[in-house]
Amino acid sequence: MSASSLLWTSFASAQSDLETLTHSFKKTLKDWTSYRNMGTTSSKDRSREQVDNSYREDFGTRIQTVQLHLNLPVRPLLVGTSSEYEQARVSLREAYAEDQIFKWLLGDLRKDPLAAQKTNTLLDWMIDWRISNCWRLSHCLAIPARPQPGDTKPSLDIRGCAFVTSPGYTWSAEMQEILAMINTGSSPPAILGPQCKARFAALEHMTSARYRAAEEKLHWKIHMLGVSPTHQRQGTGRLIMRIICALADQDALPVHLEVAGSRPRAFFEQCGFRTMETLEVVSEDSPTLRIARMTRVPFPKSIELSPSD
Numbered sequence: 001m002s003a004s005s006l007l008w009t010s011f012a013s014a015q016s017d018l019e020t021l022t023h024s025f026k027k028t029l030k031d032w033t034s035y036r037n038m039g040t041t042s043s044k045d046r047s048r049e050q051v052d053n054s055y056r057e058d059f060g061t062r063i064q065t066v067q068l069h070l071n072l073p074v075r076p077l078l079v080g081t082s083s084e085y086e087q088a089r090v091s092l093r094e095a096y097a098e099d100q101i102f103k104w105l106l107g108d109l110r111k112d113p114l115a116a117q118k119t120n121t122l123l124d125w126m127i128d129w130r131i132s133n134c135w136r137l138s139h140c141l142a143i144p145a146r147p148q149p150g151d152t153k154p155s156l157d158i159r160g161c162a163f164v165t166s167p168g169y170t171w172s173a174e175m176q177e178i179l180a181m182i183n184t185g186s187s188p189p190a191i192l193g194p195q196c197k198a199r200f201a202a203l204e205h206m207t208s209a210r211y212r213a214a215e216e217k218l219h220w221k222i223h224m225l226g227v228s229p230t231h232q233r234q235g236t237g238r239l240i241m242r243i244i245c246a247l248a249d250q251d252a253l254p255v256h257l258e259v260a261g262s263r264p265r266a267f268f269e270q271c272g273f274r275t276m277e278t279l280e281v282v283s284e285d286s287p288t289l290r291i292a293r294m295t296r297v298p299f300p301k302s303i304e305l306s307p308s309d
Contacts, residue, residue: 056078056080056139059078059139059166060078062247062250063076063078063141063243063247066243066246066247067243069246070242070243070246072239072243074143074144074239075144076141076142076143076240076243077141077142077143077144077158078139078140078141078142079139079140079141079142079161084140084142084158085140087142087157087158088140088142088158088161089127089128089131090158090228091142091158091159091160091161091226091227091228092127092131092161092224092226093123093124093127094226094228094229095160095226095227095228095229095232096123096126096127096224096226097119097123099260099261100260100261100264100289101203101260101289101291102122102123102126104199104260104281104286104287104289105122105126105188105196105199105200105203106118106119106122106192106196107195107196107199107286114191117191118191118192121189121191121192122188122189122192122196125188125189126188129186130163130223130224131163131224132186133223134163134165134223134224138163138164138165138223139163139164139165139166140161140162140163141161141162141164141240141243141244142158142159142160142161142162143158143159143160143161143236143239143240144157144158144159145157145158145159145231158228159227159228159231159234159236160225160226160227160228160231160236160237160240161225161226161240162222162223162224162225162226162240162244163222163223163224163225164220164221164222164223164244165220165221165223166220166247166248166251167218167219167220167251167253187200187201188200195283195285195286198283198284199281199283199286202281202282202283203281203283203289206279206280206281207258207279207281207291218253219253219254219255219256220244220247220248220251220253220254220255220256221255221256221257222244222255222256222257223257225237225240225241225257227240237267238270238271241268241271245271245272245296245299248296248298249298249299251298252298253298254295254296254297254298255273255295255296256293256294256295257273257293257294258279258291258292258293258294259291259292259294260289260290260291260292265292265294268294268296269294271296272296272297272299273294273295273296274294274295274296275292275293275294276293276294276295277292277293278290278291278292278293279291279292279293
């Protein structure tokens with residue numbers, strides 16, 4: 001065996017150990033949240049849970065107010081149950097299959113016999129990784145399918161959703177430590193190969209370094225937004241954006257997001273966003289990935305917009 005082969009074997013073994021450790025941390029987090037839900041929490045945890053519930057109830061009330069002002073045709077859903085989160089995940093997974101960042105991470109698999117398996121593996125991992133980075137601090141705002149005549153219960157079929165963070169709330173110190181350990185060990189599954197891991201490392205290095213300063217000022221942040229392909233071009237994405245922008249305008253704060261690709265960039269420009277900076281992510285044997293940092297400044301009259309806009 002050559003020296004390079006031994007080096008790669010050692011690296012692969014270390015990577016496997018790191019992924020095992022990451023999985024262990026995620027299981028610990030799941031067990032920890034389940035333990036809290038059983039009611040066997042300390043007074044400190046109960047106090048934090050009260051803050052969480054109060055913050056969520058306030059956000060839900062604000063959504064209802066915006067719905068009334070905008071006369072929305074569909075009542076927005078503030079995702080809270082496990083079944084709703086799973087539906088939101090399915091919707092995002094379908095939408096992000098065409099995402100430019102996902103395609104860049106995946107690379108050219110036209111001659112790879114494992115192309116389908118690798119595509120599904122990376123898509124599952126990327127959605128879970130992005131959700132794990134923002135779920136504890138964010139709200140998941142969803143647009144459910146319109147009820148059919150005769151339906152007595154709201155539909156769980158989600159047309160589209162967004163993970164959005166509003167200012168005024170912070171993680172507990174314990175949660176920050178847990179999520180920091182999880183995200184530090186994050187890396188695409190080994191089946192995707194070293195090229196994918198290298199692209200992901202380059203992406204993480206560039207974005208984390210450049211966005212740190214921007215996160216210091218109060219703002220709203222859209223982490224993920226996706227519409228199921230069967231519901232695209234029906235106004236679902238624009239409806240979600242009108243709700244988020246109206247909420248941000250009530251706070252007189254800007255909305256930030258990052259996006260790659262000309263089509264999504266044009267969509268957000270139509271929603272009032274402007275590109276503030278373009279990041280170029282470079283990785284060996286891969287084309288340059290360009291990510292636009294976009295911002296929408298507050299516009300107090302937005303809540304008076306006509307529902308037909």
